[in-house]
Amino acid sequence: MSAVKIENLRKVYRVGEEKVIALDNISMTMDYGEVTCILGTSGSGKSTLLNMIAGLEKPTRGNIELFGRNIVKLNERQLARFRQHYVGFIFQSYNLLPALTALENVALPLIFRGIERKKRERMALQMLDAVGIKTHAKHRPTQLSGGQQQRVGIARAFVIKPKIIFADEPTGNLDSRTTAEVMGLMMKITRENGQNLVLVTHDSNIASYADRIINIFDGNIDQSQLIKRS
Numbered sequence: 001m002s003a004v005k006i007e008n009l010r011k012v013y014r015v016g017e018e019k020v021i022a023l024d025n026i027s028m029t030m031d032y033g034e035v036t037c038i039l040g041t042s043g044s045g046k047s048t049l050l051n052m053i054a055g056l057e058k059p060t061r062g063n064i065e066l067f068g069r070n071i072v073k074l075n076e077r078q079l080a081r082f083r084q085h086y087v088g089f090i091f092q093s094y095n096l097l098p099a100l101t102a103l104e105n106v107a108l109p110l111i112f113r114g115i116e117r118k119k120r121e122r123m124a125l126q127m128l129d130a131v132g133i134k135t136h137a138k139h140r141p142t143q144l145s146g147g148q149q150q151r152v153g154i155a156r157a158f159v160i161k162p163k164i165i166f167a168d169e170p171t172g173n174l175d176s177r178t179t180a181e182v183m184g185l186m187m188k189i190t191r192e193n194g195q196n197l198v199l200v201t202h203d204s205n206i207a208s209y210a211d212r213i214i215n216i217f218d219g220n221i222d223q224s225q226l227i228k229r230s
Helices: 046-053 076-086 102-111 117-130 146-158 176-193
Strands: 004-015 018-030 035-039 061-066 087-091 164-168 196-201 212-217
Touching (some): 018 046, 035 046, 046 164, 102 117, 117 146, 146 164, 146 176, 164 176
Parallel strands (some): 035 196, 035 212, 087 164, 164 196
Antiparallel strands (some): 004 018, 004 061
């Protein structure tokens, strides 16, 4: 059984009287523990595909199974609970809360798990240590560099030990050296924990980290470019 199974996925938006086809009859799978890259230019449909797989948007048609569960059939409350337990997110713009310290930002998802304060702070501190910025635990986002903020974002995504992590242009705001550091860090944690990582990017250099590269163009997968790396 595949970790992710997508069948006949279609997403159509209405803009006035016009229909815009964002995704057009996509079918694909992802193996357990696989790093998958969805590669495409701006407007290709790659972020829409990520949102569908992550359960952030409902498809117009088709099915999406994550770890044996069809998330298309879940209501909003069920989807929220599913994401809390199975899914982590890493964003291009970091999405840290400016009023919270690095430690508090990382601990935030654990609050929704009902984990008591001392334990969640201990777990958050361990993750900050794992990403190399334990000494910045009390710093707020404005006191951190872009690379440091993204490390906090990575720690926040991984602290709940999700089965799958979605990273949408995770290095888009970083220089080349910091990009290499951040990608190496994500790959290390993912491999050690046997998790699935889905990267969405327009950058072929980022795609080179993946086990499987899925090229998307105008809402369609170019099947000839679907590569499984050994």
